[in-house]
Amino acid sequence: MLKLDNHLSGRHFLHIPGPSPVPSRVLRSISYQTIDHRGPEFGALGLEIISGIKKIFQTQQPVIIYSASGTGAWEGAMVNVLEPGDQVLFYETGQFANLWRALAQRLGLNVEVVGKAGQDTWRWGVDAAVIEERLLKDTQHEIKAVCVVHNETSTGVTSNIAAVRQAIDAAKHPALLIVDSVSGMGAAEYRHDEWGVDVTVSGSQKGLMLPPGIGFNAVSERAIEVSKHNQTRKSYWAWDEILESNKTGFWPTTPSTNLLYGLHEAIDMMLAEGLEAIFARHQRLASACRLAVQAWGLENQSLDSDAYSPVLTCVALPEGMNADKLRHHALEKFNLSLGTGLGKLKGKAFRIGHLGDCNDLSLMAALSGVEMSLESVGFKPKASGVVAAQDFLK
Numbered sequence: 001m002l003k004l005d006n007h008l009s010g011r012h013f014l015h016i017p018g019p020s021p022v023p024s025r026v027l028r029s030i031s032y033q034t035i036d037h038r039g040p041e042f043g044a045l046g047l048e049i050i051s052g053i054k055k056i057f058q059t060q061q062p063v064i065i066y067s068a069s070g071t072g073a074w075e076g077a078m079v080n081v082l083e084p085g086d087q088v089l090f091y092e093t094g095q096f097a098n099l100w101r102a103l104a105q106r107l108g109l110n111v112e113v114v115g116k117a118g119q120d121t122w123r124w125g126v127d128a129a130v131i132e133e134r135l136l137k138d139t140q141h142e143i144k145a146v147c148v149v150h151n152e153t154s155t156g157v158t159s160n161i162a163a164v165r166q167a168i169d170a171a172k173h174p175a176l177l178i179v180d181s182v183s184g185m186g187a188a189e190y191r192h193d194e195w196g197v198d199v200t201v202s203g204s205q206k207g208l209m210l211p212p213g214i215g216f217n218a219v220s221e222r223a224i225e226v227s228k229h230n231q232t233r234k235s236y237w238a239w240d241e242i243l244e245s246n247k248t249g250f251w252p253t254t255p256s257t258n259l260l261y262g263l264h265e266a267i268d269m270m271l272a273e274g275l276e277a278i279f280a281r282h283q284r285l286a287s288a289c290r291l292a293v294q295a296w297g298l299e300n301q302s303l304d305s306d307a308y309s310p311v312l313t314c315v316a317l318p319e320g321m322n323a324d325k326l327r328h329h330a331l332e333k334f335n336l337s338l339g340t341g342l343g344k345l346k347g348k349a350f351r352i353g354h355l356g357d358c359n360d361l362s363l364m365a366a367l368s369g370v371e372m373s374l375e376s377v378g379f380k381p382k383a384s385g386v387v388a389a390q391d392f393l394k
């Protein structure tokens with residue numbers, strides 16, 4: 001039997017880059033009795049959530065809320081504004097960009113992947129100049145959308161989305177800008193309206209501090225306009241019925257009532273802390289984590305100092321050392337969960353999540369657990385990363 005409530009004393013240190021720890025306030029709200037999702041009480045709650053979530057995405061436009069994981073929200077974005085055969089440009093930043101591209105291909109989109117020539121794109125943020133150059137060549141405007149991952153969770157790189165919008169505008173190209181900020185939202189700076197994003201895809205279980213199960217599509221006026229003429233067959237993912245129902249605080253199908261209680265609470269918590277303070281806290285924790293990695297003498301998977309992720313740090317181990325062995329050791333011995341290497345980084349790298357409900361001491365616990373686990377793979381740290389991080393944080 002799965003022992004979720006196991007015998008270990010103390011807390012479980014969940015430091016994977018999502019799902020992230022759910023604060024007790026959010027857990028308590030999720031445990032309220034489920035109510036009638038067509039009743040007046042729910043409508044009032046729905047309206048508060050629908051207006052509150054816009055503040056988190058920094059948009060005046062609607063945010064569509066699905067009962068789905070982030071992948072569902074990816075699909076929702078694609079089927080509302082794109083049609084099979086449409087040409088779509090993806091920038092490869094890592095495993096999540098790849099998975100999203102694979103989903104687009106399954107939907108029949110005509111996918112093209114770009115990246116900066118001669119560069120290991122899994123170690124750098126999006127180079128907007130590459131996108132601009134490609135769009136300039138598309139004189140017939142065949143490309144219908146540019147898709148980029150804001151925070152690439154597999155590598156720990158956060159790309160400059162405003163620069164991508166500028167590149168599209170500089171090329172005077174009408175392509176829509178679709179951004180995955182599943183792991184960035186609520187943790188890394190994000191401005192849907194100001195950055196001119198047409199669809200922002202997100203999910204509940206990363207920066208938003210909720211369990212998995214809610215997916216989001218923030219939209220632009222243009223995306224809504226395009227969706228009205230879209231011919232792709234869809235039902236569950238269609239924005240129009242949801243937006244219509246949302247006007248009075250409801251959903252056309254049964255929403256995840258209890259997760260929405262949690263979302264309501266999480267929005268309150270985030271607005272109380274303030275978005276700018278949240279972004280700064282994540283940056284600070286990430287800086288401390290990078291100092292630890294550097295002190296140990298390990299390599300950051302990200303080589304892009306302008307784009308280090310505030311959400312997570314991906315640590316590459318020297319050739320021949322097994323990162324999953326280190327992770328297993330940390331879990332067995334210290335009840336600490338670290339993120340596995342994804343895709344081609346499997347076994348070669350591990351990821352430290354410092355997102356959502358994380359503070360100085362929770363990060364320090366994770367760093368201590370990593371430091372004490374390094375020997376399990378035969379790695380002798382150059383110096384104490386824990387001390388380096390403490391010196392920065394104190």
Ligand SMILES: *Cc1c(COP(=O)(O)O)cnc(C)c1O
Nearest residue numbers: 069070071096151153182183203
């Ligand atoms: C987690 C994640 C997803 C996928 O979300 P699921 O909830 O697992 O479907 C997509 N993109 C990024 C960048 C992610 O971090």
